[in-house]
Amino acid sequence: MAKTIIPFGPQHPVLPEPIHLSLTVEDEIVTQAVPALGYVHRGLEKLCDIRDYHHMIQVVERVCGICSKIHAMCYCHGLEEMMQVEVPPRAKYLRTIWSELHRVHSHLLWLGLFADGFGFEALFYQLWKIRERVMDINEATTGNRVIVSVNVMGGVRKDLSLEQIRWILSELELVESELKALESTILDDYTVKERTVGKGMLTKEQAYDLGAAGPTLRGSGIAQDCRQLNYAAFSDLEFEPVVEYDGDSYARSKVRYRETLQSIDLVRQALHKLPDGEINVKVKGNPEGEGVARVEQPRGELFYYFKGNGTKHLERLRIRTPTFANIPPLAAMLPGIELADVPVVVLSIDPCISCTER
Amino acid sequence: MFKITPMTKNILKNLITKKSTRPYPFVIREPFEESRGELYNDIDNCIFCSTCARKCPSQCITVDKEKGIWTCDPFVCVFCGTCMEACPTHCLHHKRTWRPVSGQREMIEMQGTPPKSKKKAAAKKEEASG
Numbered sequence: 001m002a003k004t005i006i007p008f009g010p011q012h013p014v015l016p017e018p019i020h021l022s023l024t025v026e027d028e029i030v031t032q033a034v035p036a037l038g039y040v041h042r043g044l045e046k047l048c049d050i051r052d053y054h055h056m057i058q059v060v061e062r063v064c065g066i067c068s069k070i071h072a073m074c075y076c077h078g079l080e081e082m083m084q085v086e087v088p089p090r091a092k093y094l095r096t097i098w099s100e101l102h103r104v105h106s107h108l109l110w111l112g113l114f115a116d117g118f119g120f121e122a123l124f125y126q127l128w129k130i131r132e133r134v135m136d137i138n139e140a141t142t143g144n145r146v147i148v149s150v151n152v153m154g155g156v157r158k159d160l161s162l163e164q165i166r167w168i169l170s171e172l173e174l175v176e177s178e179l180k181a182l183e184s185t186i187l188d189d190y191t192v193k194e195r196t197v198g199k200g201m202l203t204k205e206q207a208y209d210l211g212a213a214g215p216t217l218r219g220s221g222i223a224q225d226c227r228q229l230n231y232a233a234f235s236d237l238e239f240e241p242v243v244e245y246d247g248d249s250y251a252r253s254k255v256r257y258r259e260t261l262q263s264i265d266l267v268r269q270a271l272h273k274l275p276d277g278e279i280n281v282k283v284k285g286n287p288e289g290e291g292v293a294r295v296e297q298p299r300g301e302l303f304y305y306f307k308g309n310g311t312k313h314l315e316r317l318r319i320r321t322p323t324f325a326n327i328p329p330l331a332a333m334l335p336g337i338e339l340a341d342v343p344v345v346v347l348s349i350d351p352c353i354s355c356t357e358r
Numbered sequence: 359m360f361k362i363t364p365m366t367k368n369i370l371k372n373l374i375t376k377k378s379t380r381p382y383p384f385v386i387r388e389p390f391e392e393s394r395g396e397l398y399n400d401i402d403n404c405i406f407c408s409t410c411a412r413k414c415p416s417q418c419i420t421v422d423k424e425k426g427i428w429t430c431d432p433f434v435c436v437f438c439g440t441c442m443e444a445c446p447t448h449c450l451h452h453k454r455t456w457r458p459v460s461g462q463r464e465m466i467e468m469q470g471t472p473p474k475s476k477k478k479a480a481a482k483k484e485e486a487s488g
Contacts (some may be wrong), residue, residue, distance in 0.1 A: 051415065058415035058438050122365060129378050143394040143452070149438040157443065158392075184364035191363075337360075 001027040007150025010039050013344040014117045017353035018195035021346070025339055027223060035327050041174055041357040045317045052312040053079060061147050063319060064355040066109060069095075069102045071295050071319075072151035077231055078304045079153060088278040089233070091155035096233040097270045098142065098150060098296075100263040104175070104300035105134040107260040110350045111138075111186065114253055117347040118195035123185055130178045133171050142163070149210065154281025167270050176264050186257050196250040200333040200345030203247055205326060210332055213325040214300020215259065216349050219252035222244040226296035237269045249348035256350070286312050297322055299350045321355040394437045394452040399428050401470035404447035410441035410450055426472030429465050432457055 004025045010018030018039035024032040046095040047059050060075045061068040073095050077171050080087055112127035123223060123253035135145045150156045160168070186192065202212065217224055225241035227234045242258045244251035287308030300322025307316040326349040331341055333345055380387065389395065406426060411419040418434035419441060421427075442450045 054413075055415035058436060058440070122369065126368060132378075139393060140390040141392065143390075143392045143439060144437060147436070147438075149436075149440075157439070182368065185368065189364055190361070 003031070008342055008346075012343070014113075014347055015351070015353075017351065019346075019351060019353050021342075023332070023339070023342065027087050028339050030334050030337055030339060030342060031330050035331055037327075037353070037357060040354050042354075044358045045319060048314040048317045050139050050313075053177065053308075053314055054312075056314065056317070057103065057151055057153070058149060060317075060319070063358050064147055064297075064321070064352055066106045066352065067297050067299075068147045069098050069150065070295060072149075073099055073232065074293050074295040074302050074304050076151045076153055077295065078291050079287055080283075081293065082287050082289060082291035082306060082308065083283065085283050087155055088281060089275045090159075090277045090329055091279045092233045093270050093274050094156045094158075094160065094279065095121070095151065096237070097160075097267050097274075098138075098148060099232070100258060100267045100270070101134055101137060103263040103298045104260055104267070105131050105138070106210075107256045107263070108134065108179075108258060110298070110347075111253065111260070114344075114347050115192075116184075118191070118344050120191055123182070123189075123192075126182055126185075130175055130182075133175050137168055137171055140169070143273075146289070152280055153283040155278070157280070159279050160271075160274070165274070169268065169271060172264050172267060176261065181258060183257070183326075187254060188351075192253075193250065195341070195344055196248065196348075197246075198248050198250075199337060199341045200249045200348050201247050201336075202333050203330055204245075206332055207247070207329060210328040211325050212300075212324040212329040214297070214350075215252050215255040216300065216326050216329055218242060219244050220247040220292055226294050226301045228328055229294060231293075231295055233273075236273060237266055239266055249344055252348045267316070286310050287314065299352055299355075300325060306348065319339045319358055321352065321358070323349070323352045323356045326351070327356070367433075389454040393446055393454045394439050395456045396453045397430050397433065397435055397437075397441070397466065398451055398453050399466075399468050400449040400451070401428060401468040403447050404428055404470050405445060405447055405468070405473055409444050411445060413440050413444040415440060416439075423472060426470045428468045428470065428478055436460075 006023045006025050008021040008023050009015055010020045020036040023030050024033040044059055044063055051059055057072050057075060061072045063071050069326050089343055106132035108127050112124040115123035135303050139145045139149055141160060141164055142150045150158050202220045204221045207222055221243060223241045223243045238264060242256050242262060288310040289308060291306045293304045302322060304322040305318040306314055309315045330349050335346060406421050406423040408421045411421050415438060416434050417434045418431045420429045439452060442452060
């Protein structure tokens with residue numbers, strides 16, 4: 001059979017954001033996939049030349065629309081370590097709570113999009129209905145639904161009242177029970193299994209060699225989670241990285257489903273242990289020297305590099321997002337699968353292209 | 359062979375529960391207490407110090423101290439609330455609701471009374487007395 005090259009993307013019904021894959025196909029079977037990026041580059045890192053390091057918090061939040069809080073937290077965490085600022089414990093807990101709420105809504109969004117990707121629209125609507133409760137928590141506690149803008153250098157801007165804590169706990173109970181009611185559909189349904197089991201295999205060795213991150217890595221049996229680095233309040237909370245061993249699209253969706261429940265539990269733990277005290281400290285001076293920060297985003301490890309020169313503008317800011325790390329594993333997953341399964345496998349790494357191109 | 363999928367139970371339950379959507383714009387949900395909508399300046403209390411303009415990460419605020427004009431470009435504002443917290447007289451606040459959709463790029467412009475500079479005030483006093 002002759003080789004045919006089929007372009008997949010940058011505009012494709014399953015892709016919310018543009019990525020181009022050049023697929024070499026032999027009789028409906030993909031033999032090679034070559035990714036191409038560069039459709040939505042915005043140059044946000046370069047903005048540190050004209051925005052001072054306090055203003056940059058609002059800029060880095062806009063790197064990713066889904067996990068904005070986690071970007072801001074990573075940025076503040078890295079700079080605070082560089083400038084040796086001691087963040088109050090209550091602020092650390094509040095950061096943890098909002099970042100885990102972001103993980104919950106990001107995973108619910110992805111589970112919905114994934115279901116939509118293989119044509120299970122009823123499940124898509126159900127999951128997004130549940131997600132709306134988390135978005136409401138975000139809006140009620142921070143003022144905005146998506147770009148929450150709660151981080152400042154030295155802590156957070158908003159506090160949670162006792163009444164709000166009680167309401168969040170009751171809402172999370174509803175989210176958990178509603179999600180568990182869908183468990184058998186997400187994990188055992190015939191349609192779901194038919195489209196995902198055995199599709200887009202990534203072995204443990206491949207995942208490690210190609211530098212996969214997040215649920216893509218944990219779905220292949222490697223128990224690595226940046227939250228184990230104990231940033232924010234994670235050192236006081238109990239959790240184990242969620243691991244699945246099959247390495248296919250089904251394993252990756254299972255990891256995300258279980259992580260959603262785990263994050264709900266982490267928010268609950270943090271709310272119960274929330275200490276009293278200040279929520280931020282004043283930060284004086286300008287950043288000088290070099291520093292890095294690593295945190296766990298819903299899609300995997302997020303990495304920030306900073307270089308300061310003693311002025312209020314950073315000399316260099318470099319952001320590496322997990323989708324960038326997951327593109328080589330994606331190129332390894334695609335050969336050998338049918339063309340019809342490509343959209344599902346591409347979605348299984350939870351691609352966030354705007355994040356990748358910044 | 360026919361098999362009942364796990365989703366069937368959920369679908370049947372949805373038939374008897376109330377709708378989770380609302381017929382917007384006829385039914386509008388009340389905004390939350392903390393929601394950040396349109397930026398508003400209580401201009402009578404404004405001292406035109408320009409702190410908001412300096413702290414704003416999107417640089418959407420301009421302040422003319424001489425004429426006493428405070429301007430905000432709502433198309434550039436990112437609704438982060440930084441200006442509101444930085445304001446020394448607490449005259450800035452976010453409304454809970456958003457601006458209605460606009461076909462034109464209209465600025466939020468407010469005219470207040472510019473503060474009298476100390477030197478001019480002192481000179482006037484001298485004139486009056488002497």
